[in-house]
Amino acid sequence: MLTTPRRRFAGSRTLTTSLALAASVALAGSPLASAQSTTQADGAIAVSSLGSSIDAPGSVTGPLGSLASPAYAEYVALGDSYAAFGNQTDPVVTDGPAARCGRSLTNYPNELDRNPAVVELTDVTCGGAIIPSLTGFQYDGVPAQLDALDADTDLITLSIGGNDVGFGEIVNCITKQDDYATVPSCREELDGEISAAIDSVFGAGTEGDVPVATKVDTIYALIEEKAPDATVVATQYLPLMPAEGEDCAFTERLVPDDVKWAREVTAKINAAVDAAVDAAAVRNGHVSVLPVDASVDRSACGDADERWTDFLGGAPTGAYPMHPTALGQQAMADAIAAAI
Template identity: 30%
Template sequence: MRALPRALPRLLAATVLSVALVGCGEDASEQPSGSGSDSPSASDPATTDASEDASATAEYPRYVAIGDSYTSAPLVPETDPQDGCLRSSGNYPSLVAAALEGTQLEDVSCAGADTTSLIGVQRTFDGLSRPPQLQAVTEDTSLVTVSIGGNDFGLFSTFVGGCAQVASTDPEGSPCTDVASEDGPEVLAKIEERISSVVQGVRGRAPEARILVVGYPQIVPQGDRACPALPIADGDLAFARTMNRGLAEALEEGARKGGAEYVDAYALSEGHHVCSDDPWIAGKETVEGQALAFHPFAAHQEAVAQEILRLLER
């Protein structure tokens, strides 16, 4: 619960990060790109030739996916437990790439990532490090999806996990709102600025790429009651809902300012919040083999992939 207030001194560093993200487009192109397990082996001429032929006719020959756990999709089948980023082969980047003929995917999304993970080394839960995600974006990249920002300033963990944790202290009151609501608008504004800078950083590295910013889904229900899967105090529901919607709007406005297209996952997931009869997001309990607690199910990833493909057809 102290994640958001404690993060406020770091707000002064947000402008520095914004400048760095934009600057990456100018001088980072000399760095090597990410490993990309989907890339063909240089030692196999037949595979390389076939891949080059397919890419030559593809509309989006090279696709890079940037994001956090809502992109990597932990426990959505199939997730490699040895992968510190908990990246699923059933996440929306994989589904999009599979549907686009000749498209080679480099998915660098990683659980726990925030916008600083785009320009700095990220430590995964298993203690290993991953290179900056923006490093994967190169001049020949033709499609980039970006979904990040929810972990910045501890925002997501505050309005979902944090609010749920303190609910038992005052279930009919507003213990979460009382602590964090005053700082929420300022944090959302900073995330918006960071997303705009992320888009500009991507554009600087891949001037011809089509860039789509993917928003966050609806997690918190409407009304004045939560549910066992999302045990938030009655008085905190309005705050949690405002932050959920505000985060989505911050990404949308950041995309607009940066000149990218926006995929409205919040609108797409209406009626599929945690407390619904058909949730696209798991509740407080991890569902083994399906979704990590407070993370997307396969249905969410499939819906986002379909929406991205629909937009790409335009």
């Protein structure tokens, strides 16, 4: 099969090293596309919920929307680094084995907890988490995340699946230093593998013609067993890549078809998160959330004081590479508040 000739860009070693490091700390998922949702031009956040779009009220762009007080007595936050991390300069949990998780005191669970409607937060999120981390030990001394749930838990947020479907491989591929004229495109190299992983983690799994529970189905069933009365909010992955045609210096140095493929893959991942929650909602009223804002570019190509994610991290946003900024964490907290 013919492949599109590919170019090497100046400075690729620095860029690739930075992103490989980002992938090595398991960057929570594959936030490499702009979300599909109807949004308000005035900047109000629209919340993607169960496959449909709900325009959140204007107040959602302020601190934690319009949650009534009191509402939730015991909130447990589960998931990967997209939920765990805050800015590099913010305080993190440093006591005991959980210090390895990079659990920030300014991540979206903590931002949501600042609302008086949320009485008590138990944050067990952990950078690098995969689905088995929810039911087993991720690090020595760090319990399975689902152990934090009990019958009194009435609010749960969950960010999971990106690491399971191969975010690190996606990042490494689109920033690779090989001779681009002689190697396969990322689509050719990884699309089949990533698509199969998405189906395994989120999709309608089958063995032959027999439907089987996927990994996420099993997790939702366990959550419902441990916390039968809880409202469960699955958070999707905030965008890194801008909308098509809105590239910046970072994305212009990448191969256009690889960037396009990355957008497509992330659209699949976020759609799969939403569909999995939709199925769970039939049983227990779960909801899927992704804040979007059509008024400005919130991707990592946006202005530093407006973007919700960052490519390389550090100054001026203070974010970790390929992770949400403080604005992104606040936007997610606001969107959750609006959805519940």
